[in-house]
Amino acid sequence: MEFLSFLNTSPAVLVGTCVVLGLCVGSFLNVVIYRLPVMMEAEWRADCAEVTGTEAPPQEVFNLVRPRSRCPSCGTAITADQNIPVVSWLLLRGKCAACKAPISARYPAIELLTAAITGFLAWRLGYSAALAAALVFAWALIALTFIDLDTQLLPDDITLPLAWLGLLVNIGGTFTDLRSAVLGAIGGYLSLWLVYWGFRLIAKKEGMGYGDFKLLAAIGAWTGWQILPFVIVVSAGLGAVIGLAMMAIARTGRDARIPFGPYLALGGIVGLLWGRPLTTAWLGYFPA
Numbered sequence: 191m192e193f194l195s196f197l198n199t200s201p202a203v204l205v206g207t208c209v210v211l212g213l214c215v216g217s218f219l220n221v222v223i224y225r226l227p228v229m230m231e232a233e234w235r236a237d238c239a240e241v242t243g244t245e246a247p248p249q250e251v252f253n254l255v256r257p258r259s260r261c262p263s264c265g266t267a268i269t270a271d272q273n274i275p276v277v278s279w280l281l282l283r284g285k286c287a288a289c290k291a292p293i294s295a296r297y298p299a300i301e302l303l304t305a306a307i308t309g310f311l312a313w314r315l316g317y318s319a320a321l322a323a324a325l326v327f328a329w330a331l332i333a334l335t336f337i338d339l340d341t342q343l344l345p346d347d348i349t350l351p352l353a354w355l356g357l358l359v360n361i362g363g364t365f366t367d368l369r370s371a372v373l374g375a376i377g378g379y380l381s382l383w384l385v386y387w388g389f390r391l392i393a394k395k396e397g398m399g400y401g402d403f404k405l406l407a408a409i410g411a412w413t414g415w416q417i418l419p420f421v422i423v424v425s426a427g428l429g430a431v432i433g434l435a436m437m438a439i440a441r442t443g444r445d446a447r448i449p450f451g452p453y454l455a456l457g458g459i460v461g462l463l464w465g466r467p468l469t470t471a472w473l474g475y476f477p478a
Contacts, residue, residue, distance in 0.1 A: 205312045208325075212308025213275035215329055216301030223300070223336045225254055226345055263291035275301040304332055307459075314463060323359045324462060327352070327412055331455035334405065338451030344401025349408050356411030365462060366414030374410025377418055379403045402450050409458035416477045417465035425450070425457035 232249060239245065251257070259268045266288040272278045279298045286293060307328050315321040330352045338344055353375055360371040382403045390396055410418050433448045460468075470476045 201313065201316065204317055205309050208312035209305045209309040212305035213301050215308065216304030216332075217273065217275045217297075219304060219329060219333050219336075220297050220300055221254055221259065222333045223340065225252070226333075226347065227337060227341045227343060229253060230343070230345060230347075261286040261288060261291065261293075264289035275305075300332070300336065304329065307332070319362075320364050323355075323364055326355065327462065328459060331458055335452040335455045338401075338449040342399070342447060342449050344399070344405050344451050346401075346404065349401060349404040353404065353408035353411045356408055359412065360414075365412055366416075370414030370416060371411050373415040374413060374418060375407045376410075377415045378406035378408070378410030381418065381422065382406050398450055402454065405451055405454050405458075409454065409461065413458070413461045413465050417461040417469060420465050420469050420472065421454070421457040421461040424460055425453040428456060429453040 229252060232252065259273065260266060261268065263286060266286065272282065272287055276298045279293060279295075282293070284293050284295060285291065308325060311321060311324050311328060315324055330348050334344055334348055337348075357368070357371050357375065360366055360368050365371075366374070382398065386396070386398055386403070389398075406418070406421070409421055413421065429448065429450055432453075436448065466476060
């Protein structure tokens with residue numbers, strides 16, 4: 191309790207503590223980002239085998255805890271001292287200790303990103319229940335962002351609990367009132383659902399996945415329905431600009447699939463922190 195009181199009166203210590211926490215959480219998020227899609231694929235295969243009446247091939251235990259992390263090149267288990275966020279990657283010079291195969295710089299990059307966002311939220315919100323809730327929100331969005339970039343999937347295992355948690359957090363009005371949170375969840379889902387079907391009827395093809403609907407519903411549950419137009423404008427604007435830039439640089443066609451989840455995630459973070467004043471400045475008032 192004394193340490194918690196010390197954090198409350200020492201912003202620099204709070205931010206520093208949260209940065210270290212963010213590095214550790216970022217290391218875990220690397221595991222989630224890689225393993226959760228693999229777990230989903232294994233579950234789909236098992237479901238398909240059950241539907242078709244065939245026997246699914248035996249598989250070793252694979253979840254977020256087991257087996258231990260291994261080098262993807264040689265399969266050597268990573269020891270605890272080789273798994274220190276960022277530090278181990280630097281000491282190993284970005285290579286496996288056993289086979290010297292390169293280790294992607296994305297791992298420490300995600301750890302640093304998580305640490306930076308965690309520290310910023312600590313500085314912005316201070317020692318409060320809102321900080322604890324915002325950290326979970328941000329960490330979930332980081333995981334969803336990179337899973338979507340890798341696989342173009344937004345797992346229900348993250349989006350649905352995130353939506354329910356947003357409603358629970360706002361029972362006490364942490365970020366918005368409960369009524370606005372419920373309407374935000376409904377409005378977030380329906381708004382993209384309508385866009386999806388409108389695009390499908392006009393273009394005769396799908397423009398986004400159902401995971402995007404659920405993610406925006408979760409964001410609406412956290413921010414309230416009033417912030418949703420701002421989140422959608424920010425997300426769509428960023429998606430259009432970056433998508434066009436990627437098409438120009440990579441010379442991909444218009445049919446190239448671009449994940450929308452990362453832009454929704456960024457819009458959600460901005461909306462949670464600054465949505466109210468920015469919406470007020472945009473509209474001239476804040477809807478009740």
